[in-house]
Amino acid sequence: MTESEFDVVVIGAGSTGTAVARDCAIRGLKTILLERDDIASATVGTCAGMISSGLKYSSEPEIMALCSREVVHLNRIARHIIMKNPILAPLLDLSDAASDSSYVDSYSEHAEERDVPSMLFLTPDASLEIEPSLHQDIIASVYYEEFFLDPFRLCLLQALDAKRHGAKVRTYCEVIDIETDPEHGVKGIVFYDRASGVKDRVTTRFIVNATGPWAHKIAKQADVGLAIRLNKGAHVIFDRRIVNVGITVKAIDGRWIYLFPHENTTLLGTTALDTWEDPDTLVASFDEIEYLLQSIETVLPSIRKARIIRTMSGVRPLVPEWKIPEGKVTRGYQIIDHESTDGLKGLISFTGGKLVMCRDMAEAVTDLICKKIGLEVACTTHEKPLPGNEDDVDVLALSKEYGISLHALERMRARRGTEMLKVLELTKEHPQWKTTICTCEPVIEAEIRYAIREEFPKTLNDLRRRLRLGTGPCQGTFCTYKAAAILSEELDLGGDDFLVDILDFRSERWKGIRPSMRGEQLAQEELAQGMYACVANLDQSDVDYDLKPWEEGL
Ligand SMILES: Cc1cc2nc3c(=O)[nH]c(=O)nc-3n(C[C@H](O)[C@H](O)[C@H](O)COP(=O)(O)OP(=O)(O)OC[C@H]3O[C@@H](n4cnc5c(N)ncnc54)[C@H](O)[C@@H]3O)c2cc1C
Structure with a gap:
């Protein structure tokens, strides 16, 4: 197979897509995961992260049993983030x-x-x-x-594990066309790399449409319908x-x-x-x-x-059950094999499901693909630990050894388990990287640098998803600039990119802040606006906000 030929293209890097890419890669299928934004940047990032017993769905005993099973599996494979x-x-x-x-x-x-x-x-x-x-x-x-778990971390760890098993993970790559022919079904996929502004194409035998509430739009690119x-x-x-x-x-x-x-x-x-x-x-x-x-x-x-x-x-991308209230719609998932429903070989879509069942959804779809190509490899995703869950970590001993506060290290452990040892290793050569950058969470400089090098963030918003940086009481007021400077240095960004990124981060935060503004929050927001406008002069900035490549073209 050439560089651009794959067995499976997975579209969407939410909980479902990252789980599918991981399972396919572990079973030896040549896999690429394409995400138009960042990992976990859509629905899964807005969920409560409850890996629930299914209590709300007591009228669906099979869903409760499935949820319970998956809680057990997740407590085995991802215990460091639960x-x-x-x-x-x-x-x-x-x-x-x-x-x-x-x-x-x-x-x-x-x-x-x-x-x-x-x-x-x-x-x-x-x-x-x-x-x-x-x-x-x-x-x-x-x-x-x-x-409960941090949904951003679960998706990231699934994507990292997929990568470790040979999958390609491409963020900021939006699928814009699905190529098909009547005899072979799906042939290839065209995507637009929003970071570089370049269109690209890969060929594939299977496409797994794991785009949650956008699934019907992807189906339309292949000229088939999908109800959701x-x-x-x-x-x-x-x-x-x-x-x-x-x-x-x-x-x-x-x-x-x-x-x-x-x-x-x-x-x-x-x-x-x-x-x-x-x-x-x-x-x-x-x-x-x-x-x-x-x-x-x-x-x-x-x-x-x-x-x-x-x-x-x-x-929520629910199963399309009609004439019943939302609470009565099944919380189970459907796998739509478009070969059976529309005569289109190779395209498989999901509707429904939940974060808690993403591993099971991935197992079911990978089983289906393996069956279609006659590959007999059993699923192991319920047994194999996710990165960082290989061992326990003695945070107290590390705090003494590195002279970093127990609180900061405990938060780091909760994000990355044993991977934190690699972060701390960086501080041996650069002791100044022990500095706390985000005081709310808290996050030290070494972890930001490690995340940039190993976890493919491209923007401040991506760093927020990796580290919870800027999600605390000050909403980034005190760490945005410092983190942006580190990101710029690591990714070699120019001056305009640096400011555009800060403005992007602010506008993303603003989307959620604006509807909630009342009481004390108004005064806090005044302070934050004052910091950005008066101290940092952002209101006077002559940044051309339309410069971003992904806002041009298409
Ligand atoms: C408010 C709320 C609370 C919830 N709470 C819980 C909970 O506590 N526990 C639980 O188990 N479940 C919960 N859920 C349900 C759960 O969040 C979802 O079922 C699940 O996260 C869906 O994940 P996904 O990967 O299917 O979708 P998404 O996370 O939406 O991922 C789809 C991805 O596809 C990408 N995409 C779309 N179009 C393209 C394209 N053209 N090219 C490339 N990529 C594309 C998107 O950018 C996105 O990242 C909650 C849902 C909501 C809305």
Whole structure:
């Protein structure tokens, strides 16, 4: 095979696409992963990162069993990036518990498999001891535990593992055409490299369309149809961990919503609205934010005193079931083999699914491809550790050895497990790289340099996804310039690129900040604007913002 011939092209580097590329590469298929933006830059990056027991889907026992299995697999292959969150569902009256208690049994049925206790009922006193800010009138609460991970890291680790097994990973490469012929089906794919501005083409036997809410658009490039139900979800993000445990409650419409401590922040989510909007331009609405705040306020009366820093929205690419509310649509996934549905050999699409089941989705599609070409190689993705999960790390000893704060090193460990040893190695030759660049997270200079060299970021936004840099209370106000300077040095960027990148980062943050602006956030935003405009003169900048190659052409 030549450089540009592949067995499989995977389109989309969200949770699904990176998992597929990993499985295909491990099984020896020559694979390329094409992503029009950055890894995990779309739906998966807007999700809560819950690798759930499937509790919300207790009417689908097979989905609950699948979720439970995948929690076990992920705890094996990605244990270094997984956290367990205790959760309380406070009850204000008995109807909250009595309307449907089947979920208690469904959850507990698989609890042992996931190594968590069965669901428990707690007294008001016990509940308030765990979370004193709960409403004082609660009559009891339900206690359970769920696992969470950083979705950006999971996707990155899957992509890195795919690369280690021989796959090519190309970010900022947008697929613009699928070439087919009636006899052979798919032949090749044309893509536009948004960083270099060059069009390219590769040939392939199979295309896996893992583009989430854009899947129907990719199908159209091959002249086939694909039905999908798009459903918008929004989160409100608070500046710190404002609760000791996760809280779940029923909203005004009877849907369960949640407030989860997430990394160094807290997430309040989520809404669920059928949508026909462009997934690229979505922002949270005033109604969505009020829906979430009012709902959680019923059990957490002080919620409005907490500081919201931003919102984030994404679109669930659901299976296209009609005439039922969103909550009743299956959370399972469909694999559409367009050879069976449209007579087009080689194109396979996904609809539905969730982050928690991405590995299983990948196994199913890779099994299908292997079967079609008569390759008998068993799936091993549920056993092989992801990069960084090879061993335990003694963070305390490392803190003493390198003279770096325990907090900074613990956060680094949670991002990269044993890979942190390679980051620390860099500081032996460059002790000055121990400097903290992002104080909210925190992130030291050596980790930024390591991420730039090993994890293919091209912009500040990509660095944010790798390191959570700029996601804390100051939203990048104090680290953007420093990180941009390091990025420029490492990637040899020119002056305009440097400023365009900072403006890009700001406008991306602004998308989420603007809808949430109220209360204290207004003053904070004034400060941030002041820093950029007055200190850095960005409002006077004569940068030609249209200079970026990916905004030209196509
Ligand atoms: C608000 C919200 C909360 C959620 N919470 C959870 C949760 O807690 N747990 C859970 O398990 N699931 C959750 N989900 C569901 C989960 O996020 C999604 O099911 C899953 O992340 C979808 O991943 P994906 O890879 O299929 O799609 P995406 O992440 O959208 O990836 C598709 C990729 O395709 C790329 N692409 C599109 N067009 C092209 C093209 N022409 N060329 C190249 N690339 C292209 C996009 O840029 C994108 O990166 C949530 C979803 C939402 C919206």
